[in-house]
Amino acid sequence: MPLNELLPKAVRLHPHREAVVCGDLRMDYAEFAARVWRLCGALRRMGLAKGDRLAVLHENCHVFLETYFAAAHLGLILVPLNFRLSPGELGFILQDSGARVLIAQGRFREPVRDLPTLAPNLERIIWTQRDSASCGENEAGYEALIAAEPPDPPQPMALEDRDVAHLYYTSGTTGRPKGVMLTHGNVKSHALGTIAELHITDSDHWFHVAPLFHLADAWATFAITWAGGKHVILPVFEALRVLETIERERITLTNLIPTMLNLMVNEPRAREFDYSSLRFMLSGGAPIAPETVRRIMETLQCDYVQTYGMTETSPYLTLSLLKGPMRSLPPAEQLRYKAKTGREFINVRLRVVDEAGRDVAADETQVGEIIVKGDTVTPGYWNLPDETAKAIRDGWLCTGDLAVIDAEGYVNIVDRKKDMIITGGENVYSTEVENVLYQHRDILEAAVVGVPDPKWGEAVKAFVVPKPDREIRPEEVIAFCRKHLAGYKCPKSVELLESLPRTGSGKIYKKGLRG
Known part of the structure; x- marks a missing residue:
């Protein structure tokens, strides 16, 4: 099923089920889809066509989800932007990607001001949280723009798995940012994989806390909708607000970085709330200490899953889900596995190899580099064939992460090669x-x-x-x-x-x- 059929399917099956909660705004699937279809109409009226790049600069908000689905429906390539970047960095990404239109939050007016000069290809800026009267030349207000369009579903674009859906730019810690291409096939395969691995159903409530410009959270946009679940959105992380919202909205699963979890379990009021709805607390983006895992499970009283992934892999490569027989192990032994990087994700093939490309011994001692292949792996970097050739060799993506592996197939990252x-x-x-x-x-x-x-x-x-x-x-x-x-x-x-x-x-x- 193409990505642009997921939202129509959710509307057919669950039209009046609550789909999106963002602050005081609550929408069912029919209401949410109507906003997406209006946005599609506005983007088409601007002349955007399949393969054009649409950028978004926004805190977590229902607008971000609307943009993801509108881009997928029209076959546009979405470029999510990190709002913490400097104007120069944003300008580079917009210029490199060739983005024609930018959807931006009103609070980012200052960094956006010079972007049309830095990226002459940028034709139009659509502002949220600003009315049309305050917009300048080649600018428009988001709400006024979509209000002028009909709420009817437009004809979906014919899509193939190899078509690029998203361009995520790496953080640039090793040099200039690189645009990681993820295809419709990559995104679809990952969504199905997470639904299978985490048993996601229409009764799940996903909590968007980590930034939606980052794949650690963004993958859930399509997986949760495919299953007919609910999206609960928090604009920015605050430990106490996260804990309160888990109780109030009956959150069932989310993916947070270790720093967030550390602050949550150290919040003085952490033990005052009811977390009984939580099925899984996932964490990724950085290694996590076993002691921290123990405290998370003790405080939140839910199953903990360590995740490991990369932008280049849509993102998950491993999950520390326990195999069936492991669930009868003593708690201390279960914790040892849960704190590991995990075993390979359902849609990838993972190896740990030495410098000669040979598999290392599965003894938790010999260190090698993680390499992977599978349907969720990027076809490469945007306009960077040499960088692509360095990263993907003989069909295997070289991650640059050093790890050991045990007899059960669970890997544990020990460091980045460069660290x-x-x-x-x-x-x-x-x-x-x-x-x-x-x-x-x-x-x-x-x-x-x-x-x-x-x-x-x-x-x-x-x-x-x-x-x-x-x-x-x-x-x-x-x-x-x-x-x-x-x-x-x-x-x-x-x-x-x-x-x-x-x-x-x-x-x-x-x-x-x-x-």
Whole structure:
């Protein structure tokens, strides 16, 4: 079934079932679809046709979902933009993608002001939260624009699996952003895979908390709608609001980054709410310490699933779902598996290989690089054939992630290739040190990097964020590590911070920590 048939199907089967909740706005599937069809009419009237690029710059909102479905219905290529980027970075992405139209939230007026100059291909800006009277030349107000169109479903565009649906630009931590192409086939295959893996049904309520410009959350747009479930949207993350909303809206599943979960379980009122509706709490985007997993399960009283993925894979590659027989294991042993990166996602083939391309031993000791292939893997990078050839070799996507694998097929990432520390000839994996730091009762967040050292080549350095109202001394942190790690793995220095630097997608920006 093509992506542009998912919403019509949901309307046929569940016209009056609540589909979208965003603040005080509540829409059933028929009401939501009518807004999508009106947007389709407006975009067609602007002359947009199959293959044209449509960009969106917005906080989480029903408009974001409307844009995803309108683009899919018309065969447009959607370019979700990270609103934390600078005007120069946004301009580069708009110019590189060739986007003709931008849908932007009114609060981003300042960074958007110079974008038509930076990206001359940009023909029109559609503003939400602004009326048409305040719009300039080649601008329009979103609500007025769609109100002028009929609510009838337009004829869907004929689509093939190989047609590009989305262009997600990487965060650019290793250089200029690259546009990752995801096809209609990629998105459809991933949606079906998650429905199967997570047993998603029409009774599920998905909570959009992580940014919709990022695939960690955006994949659910199509999967939840396909199943006829409900989308509950929060514009920005606030730990207490998330906990309150889980109870009020009877949330059944969501995907949050470890930082968010850390703040939630450390929220003083965390134990006041009813989380009995939660089936799964998924987490991805960064490694997570077993101690943090234990606290999440203890606080939220639900099944925890560690996820691992990439923009290039739509995104999931692994899930730490337990196999049937594992559910009878003692709780401590179950926790050990749940805290791992997980076993391969249903729609991918995953291997851990050495530098010669041979599978490493499944002994949880030998380290190799994760490579994958499958229906959810990108065909490549937008207008970058050389970068595509480097990343995809003989049909296998090279992830750049180093991992071990066990006899059950569960992998555990130990580091990014570029983040591995070599000190005095010994390999140190930052996640191993970070997992120990997270066991310290006064540490909220931690990140470990290698810094130049005249004696050892590189030295291990830890950056630590204390919990609120807690005091930590660097020498105390080092002493704590020495109780749990070999000497060469312990930080030689510790720097205390109020917060860790992050990329736009919420990942810790280790390049920024190295200076």
